[in-house]
Amino acid sequence: MTSSERTGVVGAGTAGLAAATLLARAGASVDVLEQAPQPGPVGAGLLIQPTGMSVLARLGVLDRVVAGAARIDRVVGTTVGGKRFMDLAYRDEHGLGVHRGALFSALRDAAVEAGVRILPGAEVVDYRDDGVLIDAGGASYGPYDLVVGADGARSTMRRFLDVRARVFEHRWGALWGVFDDPGGAFGGELDQYFDGTSRLAGFLPTGSGAVSLFWSVRLDRVAAVRAAGIDAFRRELVSLAPVAAELKLPSMDALLPASYRQVSLPRWHRGRLVLLGDAAHALSPQLGQGANLALMDAAALADAASLAEFEAARRAQARFYAFGARALNTVFQSDWDVMAWPRDTLMAPVSRLPWVRGRALDVLSGRAAGLFRSVRT
Numbered sequence: 001m002t003s004s005e006r007t008g009v010v011g012a013g014t015a016g017l018a019a020a021t022l023l024a025r026a027g028a029s030v031d032v033l034e035q036a037p038q039p040g041p042v043g044a045g046l047l048i049q050p051t052g053m054s055v056l057a058r059l060g061v062l063d064r065v066v067a068g069a070a071r072i073d074r075v076v077g078t079t080v081g082g083k084r085f086m087d088l089a090y091r092d093e094h095g096l097g098v099h100r101g102a103l104f105s106a107l108r109d110a111a112v113e114a115g116v117r118i119l120p121g122a123e124v125v126d127y128r129d130d131g132v133l134i135d136a137g138g139a140s141y142g143p144y145d146l147v148v149g150a151d152g153a154r155s156t157m158r159r160f161l162d163v164r165a166r167v168f169e170h171r172w173g174a175l176w177g178v179f180d181d182p183g184g185a186f187g188g189e190l191d192q193y194f195d196g197t198s199r200l201a202g203f204l205p206t207g208s209g210a211v212s213l214f215w216s217v218r219l220d221r222v223a224a225v226r227a228a229g230i231d232a233f234r235r236e237l238v239s240l241a242p243v244a245a246e247l248k249l250p251s252m253d254a255l256l257p258a259s260y261r262q263v264s265l266p267r268w269h270r271g272r273l274v275l276l277g278d279a280a281h282a283l284s285p286q287l288g289q290g291a292n293l294a295l296m297d298a299a300a301l302a303d304a305a306s307l308a309e310f311e312a313a314r315r316a317q318a319r320f321y322a323f324g325a326r327a328l329n330t331v332f333q334s335d336w337d338v339m340a341w342p343r344d345t346l347m348a349p350v351s352r353l354p355w356v357r358g359r360a361l362d363v364l365s366g367r368a369a370g371l372f373r374s375v376r377t
């Protein structure tokens with residue numbers, strides 16, 4: 001984007017902070033408006049893919065993030081009966097298991113260093129076409145030449161595009177948190193354990209002897225699972241994944257609920273407003289790509305000559321991952337237990353076919369933009 005622009009970014013998440021830094025470095029004067037009085041991450045660990053790592057390198061924060069993270073070499077899926085039906089190892093590269101807090105701190109510090117002004121406690125509720133943003137307290141900001149809506153899956157800025165969003169709310173979500181792994185039971189891989197489609201536990205090492213636990217749960221059961229208490233939860237977890245016996249699980253309060261939605265929009269920009277990250281294309285986390293796509297969006301926005309060029313560069317990939325994540329949700333987390341059989345039986349032999357394996361690796365590393373297309377990185 002052109003360097004002289006006054007830019008207002010709504011949301012200090014992964015997309016907003018990364019875009020703010022790159023635009024400021026290109027010469028723009030950038031404000032980030034964040035609703036939280038004390039901006040910070042919500043949730044547990046993230047798997048960052050090689051494509052997202054390249055954006056972190058461009059932002060100058062990769063070494064810092066790597067220092068506090070865990071190297072991930074493969075993604076593994078095992079049934080409750082012990083059958084390994086998924087085993088996908090990166091080729092000549094790797095992913096990163098990152099604590100959200102560590103990623104947030106690195107991105108925030110990079111933004112501040114680039115001269116970005118972060119304005120906490122500014123919940124944007126209104127937008128005018130002349131580029132003025134108004135917060136819940138009535139204060140106005142701008143006018144801005146460019147307004148970037150990076151306010152996540154439940155975006156307010158989406159409404160100002162004047163288009164109809166297609167939104168699908170998943171019935172299944174998760175409880176997740178980061179825990180100490182004193183015995184070092186988890187290392188080097190994202191380990192997922194499955195029992196049909198109704199029980200799933202995922203373990204992602206995030207560095208410094210910690211592991212991020214993801215426990216699939218139908219949203220109408222979250223309250224009951226939490227009320228049953230930590231001992232009942234531990235028993236249930238260990239019955240699916242015996243390797244979790246050594247994890248230190250202090251209380252249910254350490255497990256935060258997460259719900260997710262799929263959002264697709266006919267366009268991502270209008271006038272001087274553009275959306276990116278989950279605001280533009282929220283998806284469920286099955287492919288571990290949301291933050292990764294957000295980082296790639298930020299880089300593409302900084303490189304594009306126009307908002308139309310930005311959208312053209314990113315749309316095919318976002319659509320492909322949204323489709324894939326929704327399909328995978330049905331076979332990983334759903335009421336359709338019958339979907340587990342083809343998953344457990346066919347996935348291993350099919351994924352040994354060289355073409356399928358190559359495409360699966362492209363999907364995992366964040367390079368796919370269609371069944372036969374990849375993005376250049």
Ligand SMILES: Cc1cc2nc3c(=O)[nH]c(=O)nc-3n(C[C@H](O)[C@H](O)[C@H](O)COP(=O)(O)OP(=O)(O)OC[C@H]3O[C@@H](n4cnc5c(N)ncnc54)[C@H](O)[C@@H]3O)c2cc1C
Binds near residue numbers: 294
């Ligand atoms: C359980 C789970 C596991 C996941 N695992 C992975 C993974 O392994 N790998 C991966 O890449 N992705 C993963 N994701 C997805 C990832 O978390 C998101 O895709 C990513 O955080 C999107 O970044 P964002 O910056 O677009 O939005 P967000 O991170 O949601 O940031 C939006 C920001 O905008 C602020 N905001 C919202 N509304 C307003 C407003 N009106 N005014 C001002 N500020 C506002 C919010 O407070 C927030 O700070 C996972 C998601 C979930 C739920």
